[in-house]
Amino acid sequence: MSYDLSQFYPVFFAEAAEHLDAMESLLLGLNHQAPDAEDLNAVFRTAHSIKGAAGTFGFTDMAELTHILEGLLDRVRKGELGLSDPLVDACLQARDVLHKQLATHRDGAPSDPDAASVIADRLAAFSISLQAPQLASTSASVSAGLVLEFYLPGSVPDQALLAEKLCRELSDFGNTHVLSSPSVEGQLWRIHIESCEDAEGAVGVVEFLAHDVHAITDESGTIAQQGGARKIQEESAFGLFEPEPAHADNEVESAYGLFSENMPTPNADSGDDSYGFFSALPPIAETITPPANKRLAANVDTTIRVGVDKVDLIINQVGELVITHAMLQQIASALDPVTFERLHNGLAQLERNSRDLQASIMTMRMVPISMAFSRFPRVVRDLSVKLGKQVELKISGESTELDRGLIERIIDPLTHLIRNGLDHGIESPVQRRAKGKSEVGLITLKAYQLSGTVVVEVGDDGAGLDRARILTKARERGMQVHDAMSDQAVWALIFEAGFSTADVVTDVSGRGVGMDVVKRNITALGGRIDIESMVGIGTRMTVRLPLTLAIVDGMSVAVGGESYIIPLGYVLESLQPDDAMVKRMGGVERLIQIRETYVPLIVLHELFGVRNALTDFSQGIIVLLEVDGRRAAVFVDALLGQHQVVIKSLETNYRKVFGIAAATIMGDGRVAFVLDAVALVSKANAAVQAAA
Amino acid sequence: MTKTVLAIDDSASIRQMVSFTLKSAGYEVLEAVDGQDGLEKAKSHQIGLVLTDQNMPRMDGLTLIRTLRTLPQYKTTPLLMLTTESSDDMKQQGRAAGATGWLVKPFDPQKLLEVVKKVIG
Numbered sequence: 005m006s007y008d009l010s011q012f013y014p015v016f017f018a019e020a021a022e023h024l025d026a027m028e029s030l031l032l033g034l035n036h037q038a039p040d041a042e043d044l045n046a047v048f049r050t051a052h053s054i055k056g057a058a059g060t061f062g063f064t065d066m067a068e069l070t071h072i073l074e075g076l077l078d079r080v081r082k083g084e085l086g087l088s089d090p091l092v093d094a095c096l097q098a099r100d101v102l103h104k105q106l107a108t109h110r111d112g113a114p115s116d117p118d119a120a121s122v123i124a125d126r127l128a129a130f131s132i133s134l135q136a137p138q139l140a141s142t143s144a145s146v147s148a149g150l151v152l153e154f155y156l157p158g159s160v161p162d163q164a165l166l167a168e169k170l171c172r173e174l175s176d177f178g179n180t181h182v183l184s185s186p187s188v189e190g191q192l193w194r195i196h197i198e199s200c201e202d203a204e205g206a207v208g209v210v211e212f213l214a215h216d217v218h219a220i221t222d223e224s225g226t227i228a229q230q231g232g233a234r235k236i237q238e239e240s241a242f243g244l245f246e247p248e249p250a251h252a253d254n255e256v257e258s259a260y261g262l263f264s265e266n267m268p269t270p271n272a273d274s275g276d277d278s279y280g281f282f283s284a285l286p287p288i289a290e291t292i293t294p295p296a297n298k299r300l301a302a303n304v305d306t307t308i309r310v311g312v313d314k315v316d317l318i319i320n321q322v323g324e325l326v327i328t329h330a331m332l333q334q335i336a337s338a339l340d341p342v343t344f345e346r347l348h349n350g351l352a353q354l355e356r357n358s359r360d361l362q363a364s365i366m367t368m369r370m371v372p373i374s375m376a377f378s379r380f381p382r383v384v385r386d387l388s389v390k391l392g393k394q395v396e397l398k399i400s401g402e403s404t405e406l407d408r409g410l411i412e413r414i415i416d417p418l419t420h421l422i423r424n425g426l427d428h429g430i431e432s433p434v435q436r437r438a439k440g441k442s443e444v445g446l447i448t449l450k451a452y453q454l455s456g457t458v459v460v461e462v463g464d465d466g467a468g469l470d471r472a473r474i475l476t477k478a479r480e481r482g483m484q485v486h487d488a489m490s491d492q493a494v495w496a497l498i499f500e501a502g503f504s505t506a507d508v509v510t511d512v513s514g515r516g517v518g519m520d521v522v523k524r525n526i527t528a529l530g531g532r533i534d535i536e537s538m539v540g541i542g543t544r545m546t547v548r549l550p551l552t553l554a555i556v557d558g559m560s561v562a563v564g565g566e567s568y569i570i571p572l573g574y575v576l577e578s579l580q581p582d583d584a585m586v587k588r589m590g591g592v593e594r595l596i597q598i599r600e601t602y603v604p605l606i607v608l609h610e611l612f613g614v615r616n617a618l619t620d621f622s623q624g625i626i627v628l629l630e631v632d633g634r635r636a637a638v639f640v641d642a643l644l645g646q647h648q649v650v651i652k653s654l655e656t657n658y659r660k661v662f663g664i665a666a667a668t669i670m671g672d673g674r675v676a677f678v679l680d681a682v683a684l685v686s687k688a689n690a691a692v693q694a695a696a
Numbered sequence: 697m698t699k700t701v702l703a704i705d706d707s708a709s710i711r712q713m714v715s716f717t718l719k720s721a722g723y724e725v726l727e728a729v730d731g732q733d734g735l736e737k738a739k740s741h742q743i744g745l746v747l748t749d750q751n752m753p754r755m756d757g758l759t760l761i762r763t764l765r766t767l768p769q770y771k772t773t774p775l776l777m778l779t780t781e782s783s784d785d786m787k788q789q790g791r792a793a794g795a796t797g798w799l800v801k802p803f804d805p806q807k808l809l810e811v812v813k814k815v816i817g
Binding site: 007009011012013015016018019046049052053055056057059060061067278279280281 | 706707708709710712713716717749751752753774776780787796797798799800801802803804805806807811815
């Protein structure tokens with residue numbers, strides 16, 4: 005029977021990614037002076053677990069790197085090696101390489117074997133520096149060192165184990181280090197013996213097992229070690245041919261074994277030592293258990309992994325159910341409520357049930373925002389080191405839940421805000437001391453739910469925005485500004501394209517592309533961003549996001565025989581115009597005067613070519629939209645009502661259409677389009693500007 | 697009578713592999729996520745063979761084996777350690793704890809089945 009291990013890969017990938025994330029946050033949280041023993045164990049275990057599973061499923065690159073990392077972490081947890089910034093850095097770097105290796109296996113991303121060997125060398129260097137005092141103490145009586153190069157026979161299944169045994173054997177001749185341990189059989193092994201006096205004897209030992217043995221004398225007695233170097237402990241020096249008597253024959257091939265004191269030659273039949281038994285096995289017949297509970301308790305795991313596509317499918321199907329219900333409701337409304345009382349009651353109950361079902365399914369897509377936040381300690385750490393600033397990151401509200409699709413898309417904007425706060429907000433330690441502030445700057449990241457929205461605040465206790473400088477810069481850019489502008493209006497300038505006030509353009513915050521992109525991305529998610537800032541006190545960016553992208557609160561409007569949905573978040577007001585309010589500009593573009601201001605007017609039936617729509621403005625309705633502070637008015641026939649609609653992507657099922665963000669199905673079963681308010685408002689404003 | 701194997705490993709992928717392999721060979725398999733979970737399941741079920749990882753949160757494999765051996769119903773039950781360390785030291789510790797034997801990680805499904813068959817048939 006053969007087994008297809010690839011069926012377990014998805015679980016391994018998810019599990020390894022989790023371990024890598026845990027490894028990162030544990031490493032970042034370690035107190036270097038007095039590390040918590042349990043934390044050290046936990047971080048060791050992450051490497052250990054990945055190694056075990058990676059080895060099992062044949063991801064040897066990951067198994068090799070985690071093996072080295074595990075060895076180092078093992079020494080740290082045993083107190084043999086002290087924690088230091090460079091060591092944690094190296095571990096973090098190794099974690100990143102593992103992450104890339106994982107991506108290579110999972111997504112077919114390009115692999116980078118060089119990165120793995122570089123970090124392996126870097127990790128190995130810590131083992132060497134650990135040994136440095138030992139080398140120094142013996143260097144007084146150093147005689148020539150010896151490097152042995154050889155090949156191991158391909159028939160040996162576990163070459164590493166054999167080499168380890170060899171090292172133990174060789175340790176009789178001096179301290180040994182493995183210089184190169186090939187992962188592929190048939191490649192060159194190199195072992196270094198310090199101050200070896202009996203070169204011939206050592207070669208003899210190796211020749212017994214290996215072939216093509218070369219001995220190279222190293223006059224210094226010490227030798228630079230290469231990647232993966234590992235010192236074999238002297239006290240474990242066992243003779244290769246005098247292992248434990250019980251399983252002498254197979255020690256070399258030990259991958260399993262059955263120990264038994266009562267069995268004289270326990271493994272004689274297996275010829276294999278990768279498993280073992282410590283005691284005589286009871287006769288198999290006796291282990292047959294009396295009829296036990298056939299119904300085994302379910303696994304206590306309280307979570308299951310389900311693909312997002314499956315959840316989305318259910319969401320869609322529940323959406324259909326809600327629509328079907330609405331259809332039944334509409335048919336039933338024509339029936340006499342007294343005669344069909346039971347039908348009406350049943351339908352009311354069905355409505356409650358399907359709404360509840362929809363709400364519970366939606367929560368399945370909700371994940372804690374910690375999924376996004378967890379990467380920021382690393383971002384702050386790396387960046388503060390780079391900028392020579394001392395910064396503490398305070399995170400709160402990481403259990404706040406948000407739609408999964410949103411989480412993925414707010415990571416970049418938030419990263420940018422944090423980088424900005426660190427780069428431009430937080431002052432250097434010297435400046436901070438001069439201002440009487442603590443040298444350690446503070447970045448706060450806070451999430452909470454507020455009336456159907458999720459609010460994320462990114463704050464810093466740095467210098468605050470410089471009003472005068474922003475205004476100067478804006479004038480240089482030819483923007484329309486004046487000194488009497490409110491602070492809010494001034495701060496909003498930094499979201500304009502190409503605006504950057506940093507004195508020095510750094511590679512951290514980039515070249516002023518950024519804040520405008522941040523704002524655009526957040527707006528595209530149906531969110532908004534606000535700034536509060538005080539000179540010398542700090543800056544706070546507040547991002548407000550909808551809970552989910554899958555359902556939107558919309559206002560349905562009629563145009564001709566069609567219905568359209570306008571996302572409620574963009575609707576300011578609606579009003580009945582009269583013809584006098586509408587002006588033409590440049591012959592084509594229309595403006596409508598709403599109280600003191602003129603806003604561009606979008607006539608929906610013209611835009612979408614809908615027939616039989618109202619053409620007389622005084623007969624229809626104007627809906628005023630605002631996106632990013634810019635406004636536009638939409639002319640429609642009538643308002644129909646407010647609905648929560650289930651979003652169905654038009655792009656996935658058809659193609660992108662300008663002015664349409666998505667589609668949905670109405671209660672009567674008809675399809676309605678959801679207007680892309682962002683695109684409509686920005687195009688209308690651009691067109692008017694062009695005409696003027 | 698099918699015998700129940702209790703597979704204890706904090707790695708979900710390894711658990712799934714062990715479970716799948718043994719189930720396809722006709723064994724009943726119960727999974728546990730760490731030593732503590734394994735101990736609770738061992739107490740509440742009739743187990744024919746325990747396969748336990750060594751390094752796990754909450755309770756490690758050696759502690760679990762030691763604890764199981766103090767229970768009357770686990771005096772003679774085969775207890776196998778799955779370990780990434782094949783050192784003699786680890787074997788000695790396993791022997792002292794009361795393990796029946798060991799199986800070195802990484803292992804493949806065939807090897808696992810071979811060992812399990814050897815122990816419980």
